Amino acid sequence: MKPLAIINARLLDPASDYDGPGAVLVADGRIVEVVHGQATHRPDEAEIIDAQGLCLAPGLIDIRVTTGEPGAEPKETLKSAALSAAAGGVTTIVVQPDAEPAVDDPAMVDFIQRRGAALNLVNVRVAGAATQGRDGTRMAEIGLMDEVGALYFTDGDRVIANTRTLMRVMSYAAAFNALIACRPAEPWLSEGAVATSGELASRLGLAGQPAIAERIQLERDLALVEQTGARFLVDQISTEGALEVLARARARGLEVAASASINHLCFNEVDIGDYRTFYRLDPPLRAESDRRALVEALRDGLVDVITSAHTPAPAEDKRRPFADAAAGAVGLETLLPAALTLHHQEGVDLLDVLRPLTQGPAALLGLEAGLLEADAPADLVLFDPNAPVVIDADALRSKSKNSPFDGRRLQGRVERTFVGGRAVFMRD
Structure with missing residues (x-):
């Protein structure tokens, strides 16, 4: 060249x-x-x-990307996700382990990385499953997946409810400084929920998840971090109460990072309006006070990573009654302009908007990228x-068009x- x-x-x-x-x-x-x-x-x-x-600027790094390959290619392939990423200025994607079968062994990690490299588009990396089949009971082959290049370990949208299992996962990962990521959602308070508990959910007749469910689960997870010494990522933090818990843990010196999805930084519970299923997300959209708290946490550096939380779902999975619709939204191609609303509308400094999209995830995952300096990629x-x-959802390069930013x-x-x-x- x-x-x-x-x-x-x-x-x-x-x-x-x-x-x-x-x-x-x-x-x-x-x-x-x-x-x-x-x-x-x-x-x-x-x-x-x-x-x-x-x-x-350095290319964006999106550490939470779901595709349909292998197992559900009509939703998204690695190629369509990579094309969407390139069009959105995202140069590295980290694919989630919730494929069919789950990415829970080194062969699957290697397969996805090879498939991604063969596309010759963006950098495709992998997050391995923390438990076998993401069933939350049996620890996966974390050490072997780490050796072949898995960047961190998570069960994705599934909560590891078994505390003993999660403690074993953290203890083992701590031995070689691997990163564990968990969604903070107390499973019994969250079961069946499709919206945030409150007046709006009650009026719409939707099962609600109280904001405290996030805080309760995070308290448990951080107690295990303190016990095991594991490196930990709070995956998609979304409530003011959980942010306060995170700040106290940081003050105690725990090695804890946090990510937030661009959707929770830009939208609130009111956006679901009259059952708009493109706003059916997991975690659900929160109160405006929670959204504002997230923006301030980003401004103050408490949120380390912004993700697209790219979760493709075809029309037949979204055009259903709100409670039955698939959760999630595509976001790779809209990540940068959506994040820039935090600069244009919220007054966040442009460097502070880009930091959790570039340097933040690179430092967290030990990547060379994310900076402008000699010898960097x-x-x-x-x-x-x-x-x-x-934004025209039909024009997006993703195979699925479920974007809450449509229009x-x-x-x-x-x-x-x-x-x-x-x-x-x-x-x-």
Whole structure:
């Protein structure tokens, strides 16, 4: 590949807190030089891209992506997910273990990584199951999956209700510093719930999950973290009470990170309106006070990672009565413009919006990516933060079209995405 020079860009690098003019020189798939200020040297042999003041940032890293491959390819394939990611400026995706069969052994981890690499689009990595078949009772082959490249271990949307099993998982993982992720949802209080408990759910006749269910389960999980010394990720935190528990745990020195989905940062329970099933999510959308608390936690650095929580569901699974509709939403292609609403509408600094999409997940998972510096992988996104866009779910590259942002007017448009210095997306 010819060397590549991207000049006249507004560089956004959360790792160095730099937001200003600059240029990036790329060769052999890696960043060779980052210039702050106006670049005067243009290598003769390099391809020159004049960014004309557009933003150049590390490619986004989405650590919570569900696909249908293997086992449910009509929902999503690795290829359709990778195409969606590239169009959304996401250069690394971490595929969840809830496939058929579950990704609970090293052969499955290796299979998905090889399939992803063969696509030659974005980086495809894997989260392994914490328990066999994600059944919550028998520990999976965590050590062997770690050896072949699994980045962390989780049962995804399924809660490990058996405390003894989770303690064994954490104790074993702590021995080689593996990361365990769990959804905080007390199973008995959450059983059958499709909305957040409160006046709205009661009026709509929907089974509700009280916000305290998240806090109760998180208290248990953090007690086990304290007992075992495990590295832990609170997966999709969504309530103010749980954020307070998280802050106290951090103050005690526990090694605990937290992720939040972009949906819970942008929407609240009122958005389900008259049974709009595209807003049927798990965890359910919360009260506006919870959403506001999440935004403030992001601003303060308490939330380490923003995810798309990409969960494809075809129309036949969504166009049902609200309580029967599949939970989840696609989000890879809309992740960046949705996140930019936190800057445009909530006043969050642009670097603070990008940090949990780049540096935060990279540091958590031990990836080289997520920063603009010499010798880092040339995984980059060039975007216009102010360009108006109207989300058209039917035009999304995902095989499923279940986007809660359908019809929304947002600001922020990806122009080019680079993986290893190679353009994997260019806007027409």
